[in-house]
Amino acid sequence: MLLERRPSRRLPVPDAVSVTITTSTEQHERTIVSVTDQHLPTPTIAPADGKLGVVCVGLGAVATTFIAGVELIRRGMADPVGSLSQMGTIRLGKRTDQRAPVIKDFVPLAALDDIVFGAWDPFEDDAYVSAVKAGVLDVARHLEPIAEQLRAIQPMTAAFDPTYVRKLDGPNVKSDTSKRVLLESIRDDIRGFREQHACDRMVMVWCGSTEIYIEPSAAHMDIGAFDAAIDDDDPTISPSMLYAYAALLEGVPFANGAPSLTVDIPALRQFASDHNVPICGKDFKTGQTMVKTALAPMFKARMLAMDGWYSTNILGNRDGEVLDDPDAFKSKEHSKLGVLDTILQPDLYPELYGDIDHVVRINYYPPRGDNKEGWDNIDFHGWLGYPMQLKVNFLCRDSILAAPLCLDLALFMDLAQRAEMAGIQEWLSFYFKSPQVAPGLYPEHDLYIQQTKLKNTLRWMMGEDQITHLGVEYYADDYLPSE
Ligand SMILES: NC(=O)c1ccc[n+]([C@@H]2O[C@H](COP(=O)([O-])OP(=O)(O)OC[C@H]3O[C@@H](n4cnc5c(N)ncnc54)[C@H](O)[C@@H]3O)[C@@H](O)[C@H]2O)c1
Numbered sequence: 001m002l003l004e005r006r007p008s009r010r011l012p013v014p015d016a017v018s019v020t021i022t023t024s025t026e027q028h029e030r031t032i033v034s035v036t037d038q039h040l041p042t043p044t045i046a047p048a049d050g051k052l053g054v055v056c057v058g059l060g061a062v063a064t065t066f067i068a069g070v071e072l073i074r075r076g077m078a079d080p081v082g083s084l085s086q087m088g089t090i091r092l093g094k095r096t097d098q099r100a101p102v103i104k105d106f107v108p109l110a111a112l113d114d115i116v117f118g119a120w121d122p123f124e125d126d127a128y129v130s131a132v133k134a135g136v137l138d139v140a141r142h143l144e145p146i147a148e149q150l151r152a153i154q155p156m157t158a159a160f161d162p163t164y165v166r167k168l169d170g171p172n173v174k175s176d177t178s179k180r181v182l183l184e185s186i187r188d189d190i191r192g193f194r195e196q197h198a199c200d201r202m203v204m205v206w207c208g209s210t211e212i213y214i215e216p217s218a219a220h221m222d223i224g225a226f227d228a229a230i231d232d233d234d235p236t237i238s239p240s241m242l243y244a245y246a247a248l249l250e251g252v253p254f255a256n257g258a259p260s261l262t263v264d265i266p267a268l269r270q271f272a273s274d275h276n277v278p279i280c281g282k283d284f285k286t287g288q289t290m291v292k293t294a295l296a297p298m299f300k301a302r303m304l305a306m307d308g309w310y311s312t313n314i315l316g317n318r319d320g321e322v323l324d325d326p327d328a329f330k331s332k333e334h335s336k337l338g339v340l341d342t343i344l345q346p347d348l349y350p351e352l353y354g355d356i357d358h359v360v361r362i363n364y365y366p367p368r369g370d371n372k373e374g375w376d377n378i379d380f381h382g383w384l385g386y387p388m389q390l391k392v393n394f395l396c397r398d399s400i401l402a403a404p405l406c407l408d409l410a411l412f413m414d415l416a417q418r419a420e421m422a423g424i425q426e427w428l429s430f431y432f433k434s435p436q437v438a439p440g441l442y443p444e445h446d447l448y449i450q451q452t453k454l455k456n457t458l459r460w461m462m463g464e465d466q467i468t469h470l471g472v473e474y475y476a477d478d479y480l481p482s483e
Pocket of ligand 1: 002057058059060061062063119120122123134158159160161165168170195206207209210239240257258283284285287294317318319322397398399401402
């Protein structure tokens with residue numbers, strides 16, 4: 001399906017003013033709307049009829065754990081633990097109303113039974129073999145019962161270039177290396193998959209390796225320059241950008257689970273908005289950063305001063321091996337380091353947070369496999385400068401934490417598209433270490449602000465009141481002036 005440029009459903013809006021916003025790398029014309037979010041019209045959401053194709057770029061540890069989990073859940077062999085969309089409830093109305101439906105019953109999400117999976121990977125292993133090699137799931141308990149379904153998922157040939165992921169090289173790759181031909185080949189794969197599985201809608205989730213760090217540059221600034229750079233085989237166009245562009249050209253929402261630049265460039269952001277396709281990213285927020293963005297707001301809420309935050313990890317899966325390359329780690333480091341500054345706001349609180357040593361390390365240590373161990377040491381001080389420490393030792397399972405995020409993102413991105421919500425889906429920043437936001441905005445990193453944002457967006461989509469937590473109505477007798 002080729003999407004045509006359509007006028008945005010969100011216009012016209014009252015009292016719109018056009019302003020120019022300059023960030024360190026870009027200059028943008030943006031329309032700032034002087035109405036509150038709540039006054040934007042509630043969207044009309046198309047029903048979730050038919051099949052939803054979920055195509056993962058990369059069929060490694062995260063993707064196979066995600067796919068296997070959904071297969072087991074739909075057979076009633078497991079619960080969707082960790083998935084907000086499947087297990088979480090949403091409060092509606094007043095606290096006294098007792099209305100708290102499960103999210104999947106509140107918004108019209110695709111049913112798990114209607115999902116069909118596909119993937120690309122430079123290795124030839126089908127989903128069963130790849131899952132066994134990833135070593136995340138118990139073979140007898142969680143892979144054998146669904147072996148047939150997993151074996152049926154054969155990876156499509158990858159648009160892969162070891163220049164961007166130096167630690168890997170596999171045989172299942174597209175033979176032509178011209179970027180234009182690769183782009184068209186990914187588009188053919190999407191169309192072929194859609195037809196073969198009779199999908200009504202599709203979503204693409206990047207579960208592939210982290211690419212080397214790429215700075216946004218002239219080739220990424222608008223779609224004309226981007227297209228020209230593809231024709232020139234410009235090295236600043238990475239394979240992940242080709243997947244993202246192919247998805248957008250085919251009208252398929254794109255979620256980026258890795259920290260690579262990918263769809264976080266002006267050219268693709270604008271293209272997604274203009275063509276009514278949702279995008280979101282970057283980098284699944286699962287382990288240490290999830291903990292960091294839950295803990296940092298606590299220090300800030302109590303106005304406790306921070307001296308340093310040292311974070312280190314050991315990780316032994318293929319992702320850890322890829323991140324052992326300093327250029328791939330640089331992408332991850334950027335994504336992990338940003339969170340403290342935006343939560344603690346050192347510009348507003350220079351005496352509390354103006355001078356923090358924030359260090360993040362990832363060490364590849366094969367014996368641990370997918371079972372990452374993270375250590376955090378936080379040096380902080382309180383009243384009259386007395387020093388204190390908090391130490392966190394998180395023994396987590398990387399892909400077990402990431403898989404439910406893939407499910408939620410696939411379902412919510414499909415929902416967003418059916419609601420005609422185009423471009424960046426900031427309400428899904430709950431799922432990301434380095435959330436994509438509109439130019440000129442800082443991202444919200446606080447896990448609980450992100451959760452509130454997500455739930456309020458769902459309330460808005462369904463025409464329900466926002467929950468502000470003001471709550472004065474419960475004390476009306478006490479607070480209202482007596483007559
Ligand atoms: N908790 C988590 O597991 C977590 C959290 C945040 C981000 N991530 C990111 O998610 C991604 C997947 O993690 P993983 O543990 O599954 O890694 P993995 O190495 O097990 O799987 C990645 C797969 O992507 C494939 N791949 C690489 N380049 C590709 C390309 N151009 N086209 C198609 N396939 C390609 C690789 O061959 C590999 O099989 C990584 O980028 C990782 O940084 C994971």
